[in-house]
Amino acid sequence: MYGIEAINANNGWAISVVGITIVFSGLVVLALVISQLHKFLDLYENPRKIKNWFSRGKENDTPLETSAVIMVLTEEQKEIAKQFALLVRTMEDHFSLPRLLNLARISGVKNFHSNLNILLKSAIIFPDKEGYFCWDQDLYIKTISY
Amino acid sequence: MGSISDVLKKSIVFKSLEVTDLQGLIPLFERWELHTGDVITTAGETAQYFFIVERGTLLLAMDQGRSVVLSASGDFIAMELLSARGIYKATTTALENGVVFAVPRGAFLAFIQEDTPGAAAIMDAWQDYLDQRAGFVKIIEDIDVPAIF
Secondary structure (H helix, E strand, O other), X not given: OOHXXXXXXXXXXXXHHHHHHHHHHHHHHHHHHHHHHHHHHHHHHOOHHHHHHXXXXXXXXXXXXXXXXXXXXXXXXXXXXXXXXXXXHOOOOOEOHHHHHHHHHHOOOOOHHHHHHHHHHOOOEEEOOOOOEEXXXXXXXXXXXX | OOOHHHHHHHOOOOOOOOHHHHHHHHHHOEEEEEOOOOEEEXXXXXXXXXXXXXXXXEEEEOHHHOEEEEOXXXXXXXXHHHEEOOEEOOXXXXXXXXXXXXXXXXXXXXXXXXXXXXXXXXXXXXXXXXXXXXXXHOOOOOOOOHHHO
């Protein structure tokens, strides 16, 4: 018995399918391992990064410039926030914070440093990560009507 | 009132340092009290100090209207953030009362140029810190030349 007949008689098709599947799976796993190998090498060279993974959670607990909680402002602070809102309207969507501070100064906004700081802490003004800042209009409305 | 060692332990840049490295670094820092509106560095002037924040909010105004606000205890204001070739490139203003610890630029750069694990750890951590706080200022690829700050 030779050829196709022999293959059929001895489960040759099933064996070849299993063989192809095993080889293909092995190659896929090998490709995945090789594609991620640089990350393991990086960790091997910089073991401090492993420690950073565990400490990062703690760092994230400290808000940098944003907060999801609405800050309660006094009536005076709300009025000054409205003045800042007017100034921001004259600027681009992604505006320069030093320029806003300067505009507040020349416009005679009261305590412009500390009031700008309040807007940063309340996250009404937030960084765009490119060195400019944005105005969260929804949060501003919620904050001044709180 | 926090001590410089407490602040260094909280700092992303310095917290991985060994006690022996910290002992060499701590005497370099001096405590400055800040009041709202105080300007501690002016762009274009000779860079004399780097700073680590204990408390308060500081605005670093850079060129092209860009800026960074730093307020977390342990935030380090130095190198790419603050100076280039010995000249301040940012004007730093206190947005509220606070405290910073100032370290002479030359002494700090000398410390990180030493061939020690502590110096290497600071430079590694500095890159991570910069990524988190102000990735846009990362313009210098070769971190082995701290004198350019």
